[in-house]
Amino acid sequence: MSSPETWTHPEPREGPAATAAAPTAEQVIAGLRATSEGGPELVQLLTPEGERVPNPEFDRYVADVTAEDLRNLYRDMVLVRRADREANALQRQGQLGIWVPLLGQEAAQIGAGRAMRPTDMAFPSYREHGIAWTRGIHPKELLGIFRGTDNGSWDSNATRFHPYCIVIGNQVLNAAGYAMGQRFEGRVGNSGDADDTNEATMVFFGDGATSQGDVHEGFVWAAVYDAPLVFFCQNNQWAISEPTERQTRLPLYQRARGYGFPGIRVDGNDVLATLAVTRWALDECRHGNGPVLIEAFTYRMDAHTTTDDPTRYRLSDELEAWKLKDPIERLRVNLVRHENADQAFFDSVQADADALAAELRDYCFNMGEPPIEQMFNNVYAEPNPVLDAQRDDFLAYHASFGGEH
């Protein structure tokens, strides 16, 4: 597999790109704007300094969160980040064709993911490694996508975590349909004990995706069919090289205003706030008040993918400003300040992270080559004589090289 470097960039020999343009004034302003706190309507429960701020509306959604729960959220985030960094390194070492970093979005994903019940369903985009983690999917199950052996190896039925979706935004309609199905099956609006049988769906997409027609149609359908669907938009400020200004005039959570369902902006670097807001949104959906749009205001701290070069389009100042709001750091400070975690805990998390990284690495190095038949199998659920003949011909042809080919 050729390294993606060779295809998204001119070869190094050609020298530095002629126009590695410095960001313009507008971009500087946009960048700085983005580092503000996300506007007055941003829901925040933990400040960047790790202080717990009261929120009369949302406190009750995390009233049951114990110190242990907080430690678990912290552990989730650290492990997910560590897996992300390890995978990024594996790409650099040529073990993966490409990697899509999640760095900086850990709180948004762990907060949202941990708000879900096992019976809820999730439709991810392609950067949802943290959500995957909360669905019980080991990071190694993601690797096939990026190494090029399969399109992800988890069981989407068992985990209720749909396959990654790479076509921007079109999974949103699939999620809307699934949520309609939950409603049609009577899994919405049951009260009392039967509340346990209620279900909801979450769909994940980025700021850039909001421009796609399918996302709009998802809003329309979910609204018209009262579908129990939480639209979870991770606004990480960038769609590859394009700032959110290329997609919208208004904060994205306000998009919901035109459809008649609630939209809310949460501090996506605050795991507690994200947990609270997502719990609220899922509750609304399960009780028949869906859909809901959540904009998690966060930041993509790394490149778009390992083939991307952010220095061409954004200032490093911007990244520095966001580092002060690191999602993991603020929970760590909070845990320490309230003496909810001691050094032993942090050491154990560190050890777990090391072990996870080693496991991931090991797994990656030992991933086999997929069998040729895989390309032909499962294209159809039922027989297809035309394709079967193609397969048989090719396998015979291939065998004629004595396995050398």
Next chain:
Amino acid sequence: MSSPETWTHPEPREGPAATAAAPTAEQVIAGLRATSEGGPELVQLLTPEGERVPNPEFDRYVADVTAEDLRNLYRDMVLVRRADREANALQRQGQLGIWVPLLGQEAAQIGAGRAMRPTDMAFPSYREHGIAWTRGIHPKELLGIFRGTDNGSWDSNATRFHPYCIVIGNQVLNAAGYAMGQRFEGRVGNSGDADDTNEATMVFFGDGATSQGDVHEGFVWAAVYDAPLVFFCQNNQWAISEPTERQTRLPLYQRARGYGFPGIRVDGNDVLATLAVTRWALDECRHGNGPVLIEAFTYRMDAHTTTDDPTRYRLSDELEAWKLKDPIERLRVNLVRHENADQAFFDSVQADADALAAELRDYCFNMGEPPIEQMFNNVYAEPNPVLDAQRDDFLAYHASFGGEH
């Protein structure tokens, strides 16, 4: 050409459709709701009874409208309705394959159309016979579409009236692009005398169309590029058999709220209000404050097309209620009440309408058959040897029948 009746309905022999269902309770309610005045935010300058009501915000946009202007608006509406009815009759007589009635939407279209300057551009859907009229297009230029001889014979460059668009909603993006072009060429935001060089674009679509992804993308692009584009949605309450409840929870003008540009609902049966609101919106656009969404709240008083049977899905009560708000009648009453028109005027309009109908009829009866080559010509602007050979072969083949075929 087979009559559309034979293809959209079972043959008469098969008896009445088994399930010509009476509307459900929800539909009755929906229908009645629709006959309300469109909500508190509806802009109205003429009540259904023809009374002029003051409107501090919009009065100034029609302050220059003289009695003669009012008479001209009336004349426009009567002539457009007459052409519509004549074409409908021509379809019944087998002269047209299908007709798309405009009945009931005359005020929305004449008000909007007369607000445009000749240098503005319009992108219609397929029911915009009234807009066409205001662009100086004779109704006979529309007939080819419905008789099946061409796709409309007007010159869209000269009239600045784009061809009819039948794929729901996709002209909205085309209009957004055109308006972007106006901006790129510096035709927006010029002040003083140069205001005359400012241009804007209007795009017309229905309530049903608002569900299409392309309409959303049109909103996004126009907003992001500050395009001088007026989105003019004629909410005629129905998309074929589907009430607006199938498309949205909220009044449609509120859709704009999610994009950061103004949305406004106007009484689409009030030609004066529509004129005022559209003038305002075009002004905003020309001065660089676009885009704007207008929802013209109106009613489709006839079937969707001549092949449609509205008795299957809506109550005749609904139509009766809307008849009380007839757009032509209210202006007539107003003209009479203020003695701005006498019987001679009404007689002359009647005579003009009769003449127009006769002309249309006459034109229709004398429309020739299109030449076979037309099918091949103009597929490309430059030569295409493959198609040219197909054409030559077919023309030779056809000629071999001695023109009998």
Next chain:
Amino acid sequence: MAAPAINKAGQTGGPGSADNAVQSLTLGKALNLGLRAAMEADPKVLMMGEDVGKLGGVFRITDGLQKDFGEHRVLDTPLSESGIIGTAVGLAVRGFRPVCEIQFDGFIFPGFDQIVSQVAKLHARTRGRVKMPLVIRVPFGGGIGAVEHHSESPESYFAHTAGLKVVSCSNAVDAYWMIQQAIQCDDPVLFFEPKRYYHSGNMKAEVDTNATPIPLFQSRVLRQGTTATVVAYGPSVKVAMDAATAAQEEGKSLEVIDLRTLSPLDLAPVYDSVRRTGRLIVVSESPSEASLNSEIAAKVQQECFYSLEAPVLRVNGFDVPYPPAKLEEHFLPDLDRVLDAVDRSLAW
């Protein structure tokens, strides 16, 4: 297959009940009864589309279904084709078997991305874990005197798309069975219906709802002959049959094959036939460049290389946008163009 066996369908009373097993039906009515039978047989079967509920669809193919099965099984959807197909994908993931109606052929394109990127690929993407038992019904083809976008033949786009299956019915008997078989199929099926014959009285046929249908993905020899083979599908089958009747008067015996399945193609009967007749004419309303007819020609010239006495000849719509109605008689393959192709083949 997840759905109940097909011979259960339509035996529970109503229009398709056993005591009334043979009925003379138009193609449209046969589809309607086939859909009804499928809905009765499996509560997971849903109908979705624009105007399919109260109105019964602009062609009335879903007539009466919403009334009898309710608004949660027959959905009058928002006006968005990507939405219809995209939500159907999600419903299928959830275990439903959605049957989507695209109102007219020319309006399938806003849903193209969902079809190509999701419908066609989800089963492969999940290595078989997620099935896509989805049917997309498309009234297609011309001859109805309609306006732009209402008479197109987009089937080749889908036959070119790996992961989809594509079929077309040409008569009431097939319509009744094929739609049920398509709904039972665990693969996504694009189902092309020859709208011009929906309500045609002289296309009525006796449909025996107790019969055992032939499998969905098989072509069928409709008429045997020796002079040349004519292959067609959907609305062109009638053209081919009419041509065969006319040819007979001139002493030419045409073998006519109804393709029925467009993907996967079932060309064994065609190869058999061409090996006997040595000549093949393929007929379709679709433009010809890079089309299904190109594929048939490409396959037959390979499989029957030594049997062909003339090249495979194609009778297609032209490579132009579907023309205004007054010109469609010239665009559409007709009996004369088929006979002309037969003559050219014979004279090769």
Next chain:
Amino acid sequence: MAAPAINKAGQTGGPGSADNAVQSLTLGKALNLGLRAAMEADPKVLMMGEDVGKLGGVFRITDGLQKDFGEHRVLDTPLSESGIIGTAVGLAVRGFRPVCEIQFDGFIFPGFDQIVSQVAKLHARTRGRVKMPLVIRVPFGGGIGAVEHHSESPESYFAHTAGLKVVSCSNAVDAYWMIQQAIQCDDPVLFFEPKRYYHSGNMKAEVDTNATPIPLFQSRVLRQGTTATVVAYGPSVKVAMDAATAAQEEGKSLEVIDLRTLSPLDLAPVYDSVRRTGRLIVVSESPSEASLNSEIAAKVQQECFYSLEAPVLRVNGFDVPYPPAKLEEHFLPDLDRVLDAVDRSLAW
């Protein structure tokens, strides 16, 4: 043609100036200079697409253009392909000549409706009054080790669509000229670029910016031969040429033709060749069912019926979704599969 004459392009200094007329360029750089020349030659030429501005596109093909021509001529657009193409239509109506970049082949489908219903039909719909001088650039094909949707070959969909023109370049010289010619063409052109060779150093070629290019819609014989003819386009041309080199060592002389134009097809050189060699192999990464290769086979079996000594054989990608990267070497036609087809043809 509305745009200034092409030989003016690139003669006004800068990288393409006269005193530096011959340069050794990668295919990607040649495209970049071709686009620059087109923008210099005609102020109505616009670039639009995702990330085409500051970033210069994910492949850097528009590198430096926004900096030099401004944000109103090189548009970093919202993330919506229907929007890119749909607004380009409006801009073209207004008199612009938009060049749209689709970031990867698999992402053209959300824009499919605009292409099929508007781009392809507006000129016919207006009986020639509205021109559509629009170019849609599509980096296409595989071999880059990418994830799903990034390696597809959707060209057949467009070749099947009346009203469009479709071309593909296979080398730097063609890339430089063909992109300028496509932009000057008054018809909409789908422009397929073999992304896998964008930055390939050993595909560098000497591009003489003062030369006179051959017309856009012509195929070209790249290598003469007598044993069999091999036809290819885009990335497969290199495969065909490599096969010809390898075949030569075995004493077989392959004639290689680069199609260049996929719609309209220019098969005269192919017919000529097949009449001499009697054998034809067509190569393409696209799935084969109802594809361009089917079309070529269908046409050649007709035009060269008495010359063919074996059927036209196709070497295509398989009819499966493009596989994960580790399997793409098996999916993609390679030298061996071409040689195998040559052998099968010879043995027929």
